Amino acid sequence: MEISHILQSWYEENRRELPWRDTHDAYRIWLSEVILQQTRVAQGYDYYMRFVKQYPTVGALADASEDDVLKLWQGLGYYSRARNLHKAARQVVGQYGGLFPTRYAELIRLAGIGPYTAAAIASFSANEPVAVVDGNVYRVLARLFDVATPIDSTAGQREFGALADALLDRDHAGRHNQAMMEFGALHCTPTSPRCAECPLAEKCLALAAGTVGERPVKAGRVKVRERHLHYYLMKRGREILVHQRGANDIWQGLWEFPVVEEGAAEALAIKTAPTPPLFTLRHQLTHQTLTCDFHVVEVEGTTADVPAGYEWLTWEEWQKKAVAKPIFMANERFSAFF
Ligand code: SF4
Structure with a gap:
């Protein structure tokens, strides 16, 4: 006491x-x-x-x-x-x-x-x-x-x-x-x-x-997993293609650009010509280190196939969506295009 x-x-x-x-x-x-x-x-x-x-x-x-x-x-x-x-x-x-x-x-x-x-x-x-x-x-x-x-x-x-x-x-x-x-x-x-x-x-x-x-003593550190993500800014005039992240992974419910993960079984259903990234951002989560490459792809015409779960938004509509930090930082760089 x-x-x-x-x-x-x-x-x-x-x-x-x-x-x-x-x-x-x-x-x-x-x-x-x-x-x-x-x-x-x-x-x-x-x-x-x-x-x-x-x-x-x-x-x-x-x-x-x-x-x-x-x-x-x-x-x-x-x-x-x-x-x-x-x-x-x-x-x-x-x-x-x-x-x-x-x-x-x-x-x-x-x-x-x-x-x-x-x-x-x-x-x-x-x-x-x-x-x-x-x-x-x-x-x-x-x-x-x-x-x-x-x-x-x-x-x-x-x-x-x-x-x-x-x-x-x-x-x-x-x-x-x-x-x-x-x-x-x-x-x-x-x-x-x-x-x-x-x-x-x-x-x-x-x-x-x-x-x-x-003091205090800690038993051991949890292994950190390395992930490499390729993000594609698919741009059609003032519009971009985006989707909301699903369950069972990081950033559930947040919005982002189409993404392909290296080594992941599931590939993006959008055909993208291989392009070098415009810039790369690293991001640290508690148990994951992310390397995010950001690419820009210009999309022609109005009839591009939209895979399920994706939608076209204007750059202004996109700013109202909740996004994770790397996407927020990428938005700042990409804003020069709009
Ligand atoms: S309680 Fe903390 S600050 Fe105070 S003597 Fe002990 S170790 Fe030092």
């Missing part, structure tokens, strides 16, 4: 003032948590403000089309988060009459909400005594208790979950969780923890053992 009290007083003095911090509105807390997963606060801030403005209630978000939600999300990456956001909004309207749930047991059943997000919403909005364990919390715990169990192992998840729970101030669960996370984000940082001026220095076992730099 003493550790929690020290952390909470540190938090009161050092916390960042953020628009989702002082609300108990579960909808807004959920929005901020989903946006901030894998996103820096500085970038997430703008997106949060835009979402709250466009969709001030969960009902408004549920009424929107998935395309509109994806468009507003554009640039944040990890698009499954946006699709789940939309799905969960519809679940809240369908199952809870638009009143956002605040209990862990209900939250965990909504689309895209895992143990971390459910604990964050339940504790921040209703003070339910459940401990959050995110990357920052793993690091703080691994150092405070000098734990060498890998955080990405099943044993590690169990051990860290139990530690987080034992440390929780059950009467002030929301503030305790915020303090743990903020302390990891601002003070006990991955590469330059400020041990010399740390209020927990006397209690920190990794500091005493000289192992701060080795």
Whole structure:
């Protein structure tokens, strides 16, 4: 309990003032948590403000089309988060009459909400005594208790979950969780923890053992897959041929130019003369490295065969579609043609 009290007083003095911090509105807390997963606060801030403005209630978000939600999300990456956001909004309207749930047991059943997000919403909005364990919390715990169990192992998840729970101030669960996370984000940082001026220095076992730099331990990295994509800007006057990506691959529901993947069994049903790429963009996803070659093909006449799922759009109509980052960057280069 003493550790929690020290952390909470540190938090009161050092916390960042953020628009989702002082609300108990579960909808807004959920929005901020989903946006901030894998996103820096500085970038997430703008997106949060835009979402709250466009969709001030969960009902408004549920009424929107998935395309509109994806468009507003554009640039944040990890698009499954946006699709789940939309799905969960519809679940809240369908199952809870638009009143956002605040209990862990209900939250965990909504689309895209895992143990971390459910604990964050339940504790921040209703003070339910459940401990959050995110990357920052793993690091703080691994150092405070000098734990060498890998955080990405099943044993590690169990051990860290139990530690987080034992440390929780059950009467002030929301503030305790915020303090743990903020302390990891601002003070006990991955590469330059400020041990010399740390209020927990006397209690920190990794500091005493000289192992701060080795904590937390990670078991292993996931292999990164290399993919090579050829994109074709099929241009007919001011129109271009585009399609929406399907399920079971990256960027589901986002729009793009016709694409052929090297080594893929399925070829594009459009005949393209071999052309050298106009430019190449590299893009890094969590488990994939993409090399995207962009080609331009002028299409003559008006009767070009349109394969199923493809459509011709004017360059202006195309700008309204939600696209992944490499396509967004290619659009900027291609705009010179229109
Ligand atoms: S002493 Fe250093 S490693 Fe330990 S909690 Fe403080 S900042 Fe983190």
